Amino acid sequence: MTVVAACVLYACANIGSPEGGPRDYTPPRVLRTSPAQGQTDVKGRRIEIAFDEIVNVKDQQKKVTVSPLQKQQPIIKSLGKKVVVELRDELLPDATYTIDFANAIEDNNEGNPMDGLAFSFATGSTLDTLQISGMVLRASDLEPMQWMLVGVHSNLDDTAFTRQPFERITRTDSRGRFTLRNLKPGSYRVYALADMDGDYHMSRTEDIAFLNEVIVPTVSTFESSDTIFTFDHRIDTVRVATHTDFLPNDVLLMMFNENYRSLYLKKTERPTPGRLHVLFSAPTDTLPRLRLLQPPVMGDDWYTLERGEAQDSLFYWITDPTLTKTDTLVVAMDYLRTGTDDSIAWTTDTLTFAYRKSGAQRKAEAEAQKERERRDKRIAQLEGKQKQGKTLSEDEEYELEELRRDSAEVKFLNVSILPQSVADVRDTLRITATEPIAQIDAGGVRVEVMVDSVWQPVAGAPALQRVKPWSVMDYMLPMQLKPDSAYRLVVDSLAITSITGLGCKPMTQEVKVRPLEYYANLKLTVTGASGAAFVQLLSGDKVARQEPVVGGKVVFDNVSPGTYYARLVLDANDNGQWDTGNFLQHLQPEEVYYYPKSMRLRRNWDLDLSWNIYETALDLQKPDAIKRNKPEQNKNLKKKGDKQGDLDEDEEDDEFNTNGFNNNTYTGNRYRDYQNGNN
Secondary structure, X not given: OXXXXXXXXXXXXXXXXXXXXXXXXXXXXXXXXXXXXXXXOOOOOEEEEEXXXXXXXXXXXXXXXXXXXXXXXXXXEEEOOEEEEEOOOOOOOOOEEEEEEEOOEEEOOOOOEEOOEEEEEEOOOOOOOEEEEEEEEEOOOOOEOOOOEEEEEOOOOOHHHHHOOOOEEEEOOOOOEEEEEEEOOOOEEEEEEOOOOOOOOOOOOOOEEEOOOOEOOEEEEEEEEEEEEOOOOOEEEEEEEEEEEEEOOOEEEEEEOOOOOOOOEEEEEEEEOOEEEEEEOOOOOOOOEEEEEEOOOOOOOOEEEEEOOOOOEEEEEEOOHHHHOOOEEEEEEEEEEEOOOOOEEEEEEEEEEEOOOOHHHHHXXXXXXXXXXXXXXXXXXXXXXXXXXXXXXXXXXXXXXXHHHHHOOOOOEOEEEEOOOEEOOOOOEEEEEOOOEEEEOHHHEEEEEEEOOEEEEOOOXXXXXXXXXXXXXXXXXXXXXXOOOEEEEEEOOOOEEEOOOOEEOOEEEEEEEOOHHHOEEEEEEEEOOOOOEEEEXXXXXXXXXXXXXXXXXXXXXXXXXXXXXXXXXEOOOOOOOOOOOEOOOOEOOOOEEEXXXXXXXXXXXXXXXXXXXXXXXXXXXXOHHHOOOOOOOOOOHHHOOOOOHHHHHHHHOOHHHOOOOOOOOOOOOHHHHHHOOOO
């Protein structure tokens, strides 16, 4: 009996911790506000919003906006179950204020965000209620532009966007969507802006988007009916609900950068004794003119110019050995520069290029010099012993041979041959050097092909030529490689010489070309692309191939197996590349479309696909697998058993996941279609 009582007492003394209950997946809920939502004749500048649980305000600088614009940033803070906003500017008379929180408010425990909370009030007797909704995509690749500033001007002149702050603002969400709330009746121009300098108007270096059309927001109502049936399938009740639509609700803004850059000299340096580097702020087609002042030389043959891929970086390789050994070079450079009025004119600067060795370099050179002196001294000792008629031991003879070889070591130009072992049928044989190439002995570079197990010269093989006009270190053999063949590139000793006089070692590189059975072929039949257009075959987000649309078809032959995506560009100026827009010229960027699915290409396989570029709404075209700006998701939803169910339910209520005009096509400008009644 005593044992039983002890067990009971022990059990009572060890009470387990209470369980926390089911996980909270619901966002905070607004209980009350002060002033009330939509209240008029408000005089105070303090707003309080009470919730049903403790909340935090996250990323308020990025997500929260206040209209009209505030000169002094409002104070926004969370206090337990309240969010308090203190406006520091004086309230404007007869104005409607909107505080758009986006999804910045979340509960304290689980971080569940409250999406789309916007609070409004009026300082006059009327609350403005019109809205404009839409989406902002990056024009070049259809990426949703997250947290971008979107604003309106009732001043319809272009100068409003370039000189005046927005009248009302909001920000896009993580899907690129936006809603401009509480607008007055009237006509507006709508813009999107990556406002890097915080002045709420366009600068030429910022990303922008604009519509060529003027928007007049409207409101309409419509009714929907819901029928309730009895168990025996008879009509019990018909409920009629009235809904309000704020239009337009699917404005599409395509964001771009004009790529305007003021042209000026950004950086000069001398990274090595034999090379000068000049970096400009923007690409330039007009090269600077250099004159060496100190030490003076005649002519311009004291350097060889290498241009960077971006055309803004210039490398001047010094060809005169005496200049390479000179610590300081003084150069007069004439170059183009942007003035204060945005005009470009020639200017002249005197530049000093000094090369100073680092402590580690000086130490290494000193050690190398000591090693040379030690080696020369030892060679002299051994040779002196021989001159005296003394016989060297076997170890001494081997040592003397090694020392003489090290002393007479010749430096060679470092040259690589590409590809190294396996080539695609579209590849070319290439040679890359570490210094600009001054001379190539055509007879010393030979290409051979394997025929019946014997290497034979390729008849009519072309000479090496630069890969690009400015490529002074990269050369190629412009010849078509035959599939399932073996080639050998043979380079004789000193056949390639650099500007410093270094010659190459003898080299031989064998390359096997893949057979046609290794590749896949892709044909796209394109509908809707009028005028010039081209399609880029993408591997991930990188362009693997590009081909023009000819007669409504695009063919990619001999494609390596893998997963690919396709992007089409309506090439308005037919220059073979995507071109940006220009605001002052009312020029929109060239239109871009994506094939909405991935394409799996297999070996020895032909794939034919049809592609109507307007069949899928533009904001749904880019596959999620290659989309970088992915929408924010409630992290707690991922921990529920149904990963997709909650997401699908959210997307069903999303007007951007269907075309706003009740069809499954997009003809290029949603707002124009809406104004023309194509709904």
